[in-house]
Amino acid sequence: MKAPVRVAVTGAAGQIGYALLFRIAAGDMLGPDQPVILHLLEITPALPALQGVVMELNDCAFPTLAGVVATDDVNVAFKDVDYALLVGARPRGPGMERKDLLEANGAIFGPQGKALNDHAKRDVKVLVVGNPANTNALIAQQNAPDLDPKCFTAMVRLDHNRALSQLAEKTGKHTTEIKKVTIWGNHSSTQYPDLHHATVDGKPALTLVDQAWYENDFIPTVQQRGAAIIKARGASSAASAASAAIDHMRSWALGTEEGNWVSMGIPSDGSYGIAPGVIYGYPVTCKDGRYTIVQGLEIGEFSRGRMDATDKELREERGGVEHLFAKK
Numbered sequence: 660m661k662a663p664v665r666v667a668v669t670g671a672a673g674q675i676g677y678a679l680l681f682r683i684a685a686g687d688m689l690g691p692d693q694p695v696i697l698h699l700l701e702i703t704p705a706l707p708a709l710q711g712v713v714m715e716l717n718d719c720a721f722p723t724l725a726g727v728v729a730t731d732d733v734n735v736a737f738k739d740v741d742y743a744l745l746v747g748a749r750p751r752g753p754g755m756e757r758k759d760l761l762e763a764n765g766a767i768f769g770p771q772g773k774a775l776n777d778h779a780k781r782d783v784k785v786l787v788v789g790n791p792a793n794t795n796a797l798i799a800q801q802n803a804p805d806l807d808p809k810c811f812t813a814m815v816r817l818d819h820n821r822a823l824s825q826l827a828e829k830t831g832k833h834t835t836e837i838k839k840v841t842i843w844g845n846h847s848s849t850q851y852p853d854l855h856h857a858t859v860d861g862k863p864a865l866t867l868v869d870q871a872w873y874e875n876d877f878i879p880t881v882q883q884r885g886a887a888i889i890k891a892r893g894a895s896s897a898a899s900a901a902s903a904a905i906d907h908m909r910s911w912a913l914g915t916e917e918g919n920w921v922s923m924g925i926p927s928d929g930s931y932g933i934a935p936g937v938i939y940g941y942p943v944t945c946k947d948g949r950y951t952i953v954q955g956l957e958i959g960e961f962s963r964g965r966m967d968a969t970d971k972e973l974r975e976e977r978g979g980v981e982h983l984f985a986k987k
């Protein structure tokens with residue numbers, strides 16, 4: 660067994676929290692040889708419910724759970740953490756877009772960014788799940804001037820996994836036979852799920868499906884999947900969101916497989932003509948705890964328009980929250 664690492668999860672008594680904590684504690688995120696100390700943050704009224712979750716965590720007697728800190732103090736929650744999963748935020752209801760949450764949720768991420776800045780490990784890996792995830796990640800990052808901006812990422816892995824699942828169903832193959840799918844841009848209905856570089860069982864995906872299905876069925880289904888789940892369940896996705904969060908962190912920490920990539924919302928460095936600074940979904944490979952944007956992909960006209968549209972939405976969201984950034 661390695662020395663324990665500290666993993667913070669905010670919104671720990673919420674529905675994603677309940678699907679997430681037990682899997683992190685069981686070693687699904689960082690491996691069966693990596694003990695974790697969980698740091699669980701909640702708002703004060705949710706502390707009794709959180710205590711119940713802590714009792715259940717302890718009752719699992721996980722070999723990889725080395726301790727639990729449960730608190731409503733953000734400075735305690737982020738003290739010395741190696742990983743931070745920022746989940747705590749209000750979910751949208753039927754008929755809402757995720758950016759409608761910016762007002763309510765944006766205020767959470769400034770103080771959390773500052774607390775990470777003041778207390779977390781200098782190489783902390785931060786994943787923002789709370790919506791609108793990309794712009795909340797930007798707010799947190801802009802309140803953490805002493806941390807590397809690349810520490811802050813947002814989750815588009817759920818969209819990536821949804822794309823794998825749709826394409827697997829259509830082609831009659833397993834998701835494990837699908838490589839090089841990309842989610843470009845925002846975790847919103849403007850995201851662009853791109854199959855131009857994807858392969859299924861070694862064959863180019865777009866030679867196996869027709870263009871009309873790709874354009875009129877696949878893309879809107881992936882873009883609208885969150886809303887479809889809210890309609891069906893009466894609550895937003897939780898177990899699949901938790902699973903994607905685990906996938907995102909595991910890829911980042913332990914690396915991506917040879918010959919494949921994953922999608923992560925990361926600070927744009929201007930690659931592929933995207934506005935520098937926005938937290939944009941890119942295809943990335945990961946090694947030694949670092950992510951690298953896949954370069955040199957050919958971008959046709961079809962993709963260009965869609966990549967620019969989601970970039971524009973992110974720039975507009977940024978314009979609306981700049982007052983929440985720390986003064987330089």
Ligand SMILES: NC(=O)c1ccc[n+]([C@@H]2O[C@H](COP(=O)([O-])OP(=O)(O)OC[C@H]3O[C@@H](n4cnc5c(N)ncnc54)[C@H](O)[C@@H]3O)[C@@H](O)[C@H]2O)c1
Nearest residue numbers: 670672673674675701747748749750788789790814817900
């Ligand atoms: N990025 C994605 O792919 C994705 C997927 C699913 C859900 N989400 C988002 O994740 C967020 C959480 O969803 P959920 O279903 O778990 O919601 P939930 O309402 O069940 O749980 C949220 C929890 O966060 C807590 N919380 C609120 N403010 C907090 C704060 N300042 N600090 C700590 N905790 C706080 C609440 O008390 C609650 O327990 C929502 O914004 C939802 O839209 C994102």
Ligand SMILES: O=C(O)C[C@H](O)C(=O)O
Nearest residue numbers: 751757790885886895896
């Ligand atoms: O769609 C939502 O509001 C929840 C989440 O972002 C999702 O994609 O399932």
